[in-house]
Amino acid sequence: MSVRVLEALKEKFGDAVVETHSQFGDDTAVVRADKWKEVCRFLRDDPAMSFDMSVDLCGVDYPDREPRFEVVLHLYSVAKRHRLRLKARIGDAEGEGAEIDTVADIWIGVNWFERETYDLMGISFKGHPDLRRILMYPEFEGHPLRKDYPANKTQPLVPYRTEEEAGVTLEKQAPFGLDEGMPFGRRAWGTDRGES
């Protein structure tokens, strides 16, 4: 149904719509990052579009691509009952220049999603009223969901105790199996399901 939305977008913005596709009734439009805000405003205000609800906003890191990041915005129109997934691609291979306009003034609900995307993915939203970290603590360095952030690197707020202080051995592991009681732990699925 919202294929019509894609048509309207292409008609209105022409070249600024980089790519569109539809699959299983989901429609996606990739737009140029500098037109992000304009497109969003159109989608909300145009009576034929009337996307009055923003469902989600997030970032995706494709380390092999350039531009490297994608900002993904999911929209729904309660009045028209159609959905759209809107994407924009930003940032170079080093993760620099990952900037895009905020849409928090168009849908206020987006505010915290943009903060989360900034916090975890390091994408800045220009003009955001309060772009602070939302999940990690202010002392945290880097953006943990970027693919170049080491998966097990921690930045403790409280320095860990040393073994002398503790008087007992402090391994990373507990004194029992690391995945004790966790059937969905790191143990490889399918290879050890009790058949042995």
Next chain:
Amino acid sequence: MGELKHVTLEGGASGTSGFATTKLDALLAWARKWSLFKYPFVTACCGMEFMALTSPRFDGSARFGAEAPRFSPRQSDLLWVVGTISQRQAPVLRRIYEQMMEPKWVLAFGTCASCGGFYDNYTTVPGIDKIIPCDVYVPGCPPRPEAVLDGLMLLQDKITKNATGDRRPGIVKPREDPVRDLIQLRKKSSREGEA
């Protein structure tokens, strides 16, 4: 409560106090271990099992004199760390621990509190023993109430032993995976069916 029968209140003819002091320790330890006031630091899904533990079916803490929770660390002597401790929460947990009065004990409830569990990443403290001392580890995700009761009894043992200065942590024995038993059972019954 067998320990108590050795305690005599008569000073004896000599009136020396050396003998009586150790007995006083034992008496105190006995009193402490049957009146633990808990501070539930409940942060994640293990909390559900904690509720199951304290509700009537298992009656997990009342039977061991640890019924009354105290939501002020100053009034409690057993800190239950129930659930995942994120790095961001670590300062809070340590502060709570520091506010508690001596003597105090800490119980790590669940795999997350004991070693971080599968949260092997930037978010989570890999076990509360990295930031505060820990007296009993209860593995399981979440642990069964029986395992926690086991842990509570280990702690009681430990309190008794503490009078003699033993500070090694207690560890509840990891349970067997029930799925394993189930599969084995199913195999066995199908074999019997064939025969």
